[in-house]
Amino acid sequence: MTYCKLALRNARRQARDYLVYFVTMVLAAALLYSFNALAVSDEVQTLAARSANLSLMIALASLAVVCVFGWLAAYSTRFMLSRRGREFGLYLLSGLTNRQVARLFFLENVTVGAAALVLGAAFGGLLWQMLRAVVLAMFAQPYRFALEFSLPALGLTGLYFSLIYLLALGRNRKRIRKMKIYDLLCFDRQNEGTVLRTGKLRRLVFVLSLVLGVAGTCLLLRMDLYVALAGALCAILALFGFFLSFASGVPAFFDRRPARKYRGQNLLIFRGLTAKLASMGMLMAVLSVVFTATLISEGSSSVLYGIMKGRTAESACFDLYIGIEGERLDPGPYLSYIGENIPVERERLYPVCLTGKTQLQDYLEGAYYNNGYGSDPVLRWSDYAALRALAGYPAVEPPGPGQCLIHCMPYLAGPLGTYQEAILVGDSALSPGGLYTEHLSQSYGTANGRGYILVVPDEAAVGLPVHHLAYAAKTARPVTTEQVEALAGLASAERARQEDLSGYAFVLSKAYEEAEVAAQALMVCFPLYYLALALMSTAVTILTIRQLSEMERFRRQFALLHELGMDRREMARALGGQFALYYALPAVPAVLIAVSFIGHLAMMPEPGVMVGINSPAAIVITSLGVFFLIYAIYILLAYTSLKRNVLPK
């Protein structure tokens, strides 16, 4: 019988073990393909053409993905080897040479791998289309289903996959060739030794990893691409160093404290952890890196989306808004374009004035960043009332005689709400009468103030200096992109005509801004979230494999403990302890690094943007929430199934 036949027959016979392995490899291929499809998609490519940084990011992300999946392939191949060590040992015993057995293993796995690649790419194509459909639907963009495969993505997937797979197999092939029969027979029984043998080295690595971890996190927070990359590298090194030194330190710790070791379920929990010490340390480190990356992708995606949403919510409250600045303040060209092209239901052209004083600006100093107006901006009451109507807000009481209103962004409501002093506007001193915080396009230099604006009785505004003219309208139909671009074109033509580079017009439209957010979300946020999901599912797969490989050992262990008279409750506790430790350890450093990163990122935009469900705290909480939800569901499933399978009846 040829090896090929023997290999095929083996593969068929071991279907159950192979199934796990096969599913893992299919999943890896599917995720690889969909990642590549994303990377070569038109959206991302257009974006990448504009930004060299993005191309670099994509290249790096590809590298990261290849590394993660490479490790996944290596891990699962090794798992297969350990499952079948006994069988291979028997082949050796019955006279096959190591070389032949290694060849057998190689052929078997190449068969499985090739099948996995084909199936995975098909599945990945489907996955990619599904995700696109979902995201496009979310942003009300048109989507047409087409099961088309991108050739470059297929090529890249094939390349990466073969690379990863052959490397993993090559290593195991070498391992088998060098193995003694005894090693193979006891492959799954042997415990692994410590990686860092001496206490001195261990402590050095431990301290170094903590320092590197803190340094790496700080570098990550610098938000400079290359520095952040260096930071990421530091953080990864730190995680590996930490888990290897930690794992090696545990046996030493208990050796010195026998009393601790024998207390409660400690012995079983600790030995459960250290039996596969070297690979456990590596596993935890990799999981920790993957978790960190998952959380950071998740968080960055939410932050970016929050920024876009936050900025848009403020600037897209009118169907159309134009701020006109400059020497002559001539709205003529815009109004005539609008008159000819855009059906308007209601409109308002009004001046934004200045008090000439910096009373509120000075008061806000700390909470407020430079408003750029040079003095407190003012709206006439009649204009304000009209604007509220245009934006669809409920009407409010006009300011009483000798009073003014304040309209501000929500983040300034606190300090401005408690402001009691009379405000000097021109010749009159007005006392603050009411405070409103709806979105009113208050985040630009030619908007309705920046952050806040005073609303005064019309007569109090007479004679105040005009900062700029503003035009707001409610249109019958959404303003199209072409119209927005035409208006912006008028603005630059006007600027050229006036030869005044400081004056310009600013055009905002609700429809345009929202479309822009959708596009950005599709290009940036979605890929990031996708990456997060892909990473998480990889981690979960690895954990599943690990679980399966431990099942038999656990079952034997608990059967014996049952005979020896261990209580069921204590057994459940020992199992739970092992579980808790196993799952908590890789999550802790990941959460520490990711929370500082996400929190920092979310606090970077100007105030007033990251508010409500997009506030830094909320983003951190939701990112952690999504992560731990997936994690918890998985842990629960794994724990119940393991408990059912390994604890004696």
Place this chain on the structure above:
Amino acid sequence: MLQVQNIEKVYGSKNNVTRALDRVSFEVADGEFLVIMGASGSGKTTLLNCISTIDTVSAGKILMDGVNVADLSEAALAKFRRERLGFVFQDFNLLDTLTVEENIGLALSLNHVDPKTVQTRVREIAGKLGITDILAKFPYQISGGQKQRTACARALVAGQSLLLADEPTGALDSRAAKNLLELLSLLNRDMGATILMVTHDAYSASYAGRVLFLKDGRVFNELLRGGRGRSVFYHEILDVLAALGGDVSDVL
């Protein structure tokens, strides 16, 4: 100490019944070394499983110090096993992930012995059994004989009163087997351990103070050693086996 009264064990359902034990009765006195001997499939393991409360009997009673083990709850049975019984089995049954020292200490830890004294007690018994220098090793790093010594240590370290052994020499070469049997009789003689061992091997049986013969699930004969020497007793056992009919060669 142990009374086995008319126990029966039936495996299988109505039309496919195996009667593994058939009205078996005997007693084990304190400090006794009793061997139950029988060919493969005669019901030895089944009997031991019933006594060790891992399995339940179909009929009859097992009394330990006058208490019927069938009356005990699941938790009480577990407590009974860890406090009173020690196990030494053919396939060693040590935990691969624990060192020799920890495997022995496990029995103490299960009995909630003060953690501070565990190590000293383990070292003490290891000294008696001559396995002090392998304490730090893992089971796959030691020989079969050493594994059985470790199992003996675990079976006795928590002060268990009855040591149950199921073909403990089955996986050992003759020298290691001899060592283990000598160790068992030493434990019986000097430490007062009560031992109940089942085996198919006449040589192993000759170390006992009394031998019960089991055939097809029934106690068939009984042989007391009295003051006789081991080799005389060995030949008497062989004679009984010959009388049992034809399977001496099986048995050896």
